[in-house]
Amino acid sequence: MTVGRRIFIDALAARYGGTAYASIEVGRHLARRSEVEAVTVITRRGSIVELGLSTEPAVRCIVLPSPRQFELIGRAAWEGFRLPSLARRHDCDVVISMSGMLPRRLDCRVVCLVSNPVVYEDLTLANVIRRWAIRRTAGVAAYLAAPSGVMAGLVSASAGHPCAVLPWGVNHDAFSPAEAPGEEILCVADFYRHKRHDVLLDAWLQLPEPRPRLRLIGNPDVEPGTHASLVARIAMLPERRSISLEYRVSLDRLVRAYQNARVFVMASEHESFCMPLAESMACGVPVVARDIESLRETSGDSAIYVAGNSPARWALAMRRMLEDDLEHRRVRELGISRGGRFSWDNVASRLVSQF
Numbered sequence: 001m002t003v004g005r006r007i008f009i010d011a012l013a014a015r016y017g018g019t020a021y022a023s024i025e026v027g028r029h030l031a032r033r034s035e036v037e038a039v040t041v042i043t044r045r046g047s048i049v050e051l052g053l054s055t056e057p058a059v060r061c062i063v064l065p066s067p068r069q070f071e072l073i074g075r076a077a078w079e080g081f082r083l084p085s086l087a088r089r090h091d092c093d094v095v096i097s098m099s100g101m102l103p104r105r106l107d108c109r110v111v112c113l114v115s116n117p118v119v120y121e122d123l124t125l126a127n128v129i130r131r132w133a134i135r136r137t138a139g140v141a142a143y144l145a146a147p148s149g150v151m152a153g154l155v156s157a158s159a160g161h162p163c164a165v166l167p168w169g170v171n172h173d174a175f176s177p178a179e180a181p182g183e184e185i186l187c188v189a190d191f192y193r194h195k196r197h198d199v200l201l202d203a204w205l206q207l208p209e210p211r212p213r214l215r216l217i218g219n220p221d222v223e224p225g226t227h228a229s230l231v232a233r234i235a236m237l238p239e240r241r242s243i244s245l246e247y248r249v250s251l252d253r254l255v256r257a258y259q260n261a262r263v264f265v266m267a268s269e270h271e272s273f274c275m276p277l278a279e280s281m282a283c284g285v286p287v288v289a290r291d292i293e294s295l296r297e298t299s300g301d302s303a304i305y306v307a308g309n310s311p312a313r314w315a316l317a318m319r320r321m322l323e324d325d326l327e328h329r330r331v332r333e334l335g336i337s338r339g340g341r342f343s344w345d346n347v348a349s350r351l352v353s354q355f
Contacts, residue, residue, distance in 0.1 A: 004037030005093045005355050010083065011043045012064065012075045013099035016222050017190050018275040019115050022147075022168050023098050024052035026113075029169075029348035031058035036352070040090065042083070062086070072126060076133075080104045094355050100144070100155070101133035109142040111354060113166070117272045117294070118194075120154040135159040143354040147273035150294040166351075167298075168273050169344030170282045174251055177284030177336055178259035181328065183212055185318065186261035186285065188254070188276035189268060190218040191227035196267040196290075196309070198230070203265075203314030205239070212322065215244045215257055258283035262328070263321040266290065267306075267314065274298050281339030286331040288317045302334035 007030055011023035023041065031039040040060045043049040047066070053059050067074045080103040087095055092108050100114035112134070119130045138144045138159040145166035146152040156163040185204060189195040197216060204214045220227040234240050249257070258264070264280035266289045277287055277298045287303035289295040296305065304317045321328050 004035055005352075006038045006091055007036060007040070007355075008083075008087055008090070008092045008095045009039065009041045010079065010095060010097045010099070010102070011041055011047075011049045012078070013101070013116075014049055015044060015047050016219050018168065018273065019098055020048035021052070021275060022113075022115065023049045025169060025171065025344045026096070026098075026347060026351070027053060027059045028056055029344045030351065031056070033348055033352055035355070038090075040092075072129070076101075076103045096351070097137065099130075099134075100137055101130060102137045103133065105140055109355065110137065110140060111351065112137055112141045112144045114144070114146050114155045114163070115151065115168075115272045117151060117154070117270045120158060121194075121270055131158050135161075138163075143351075145350075148294050148297050150297060151272040166347060167342055168275055168278070169347050170275075170278045170339060170342040171251075171344065172282060172340070174255050175258065175279045175282040175339075176255075177282075177332075181284070181332065182260035182262050184257075184261045185212050185214045185322075186217070186257055186264050186280070187215070187266065188217045188257070188264075188279070189266065190222045191220050191230065192223050193226045194269045196269060198233075199267040199309050199311065199314060200265050201230070201233070201243075202311035203318060204243075205237075206311050206315035207318065207322070211239065211242055212262060213242050213244060215246065215261070217246045217249055217254065217257060220247055254279075255283070258285055261285045263288055263318055265314070265318065266295065267309075268295075271295055271298075277303075278339055278342045281335035282342070283339075284332045284336050286321045286328055286335060288314070288321060299335075300338050302331055302338045304331070 009027050014020040014023040027039050027041045030036050042062045044066045045063050053061055094109045096111040100112035119127050138161040145164040146155050147168045149165050152163040152165045234243050264285045264287050271294045287299050289303045291305035291307040306313050306317050
């Protein structure tokens with residue numbers, strides 16, 4: 001009888017955003033595979049990953065306390081001293097690192113999934129250490145992958161090893177089109193500075209009245225100062241009652257937000273894949289996105305792209321989707337078709353083939 005693989009997923013670095021949701025879906029879909037006997041996910045207490053897997057009986061979670069400071073050092077220490085012994089004790093066959101960084105060589109196969117583009121943006125001391133750790137881990141990994149060609153190119157050039165492209169998926173059981181388009185303008189993005197909510201807000205203010213409701217959904221804890229500045233600015237606006245800020249929403253509420261949207265806007269300056277774009281397309285919501293290569297790779301021809309930070313340009317693109325019903329229908333249909341290509345089952349299949 002063939003024994004299934006025992007898999008550890010190191011999601012300690014996946015505290016926020018797309019990597020956290022990807023950790024949930026990767027664990028969930030691997031656990032459903034016949035080739036897999038057991039999936040254990042290592043995560044932080046109170047994290048998106050812990051909450052998302054709390055109702056998934058097929059996935060076991062090892063939950064560690066959330067550090068108050070020196071997160072990178074504490075994580076590396078745990079991964080270096082505790083993870084190897086745990087993997088041996090549980091006869092682990094594969095360790096999947098959702099950050100691509102493991103400080104010590106393991107006795108089992110290692111899979112590196114790298115999806116944080118910020119690592120390759122700024123040459124800070126922390127990012128220098130992260131790049132070194134990814135390069136070191138990639139040298140012993142059985143499989144190195146990133147969710148887009150743009151990201152794979154950055155990883156490969158820095159790590160000195162070929163990096164495969166493994167696009168993230170969409171939960172099509174949840175994210176599906178409404179019978180008719182909604183009326184709101186939606187952005188789903190944690191409140192990082194590089195997400196450029198300020199550009200979106202400036203563009204929204206240039207739309208003719210009455211403006212559609214602007215709904216912003218994200219995590220305020222990622223950069224509290226950036227979030228606080230945005231909130232303070234909105235509070236001063238006469239139009240503030242037409243702007244909704246929502247945090248830590250449930251899956252059902254998130255799906256309703258997509259289905260209530262007329263257009264989805266993403267002004268972020270750097271992304272590796274942008275899961276909300278794929279989700280919005282799956283829900284039939286046309287996209288207005290910044291003209292950068294990674295977002296074009298995700299959305300293809302099912303989006304309108306805007307270069308730069310001119311509020312007038314962004315407002316013009318948004319008006320096109322708000323006012324031109326024929327163009328809206330065309331982009332909506334293209335998005336539904338393209339969004340259907342992103343599948344977590346495909347992600348799990350690709351990973352299993354590397355085990």
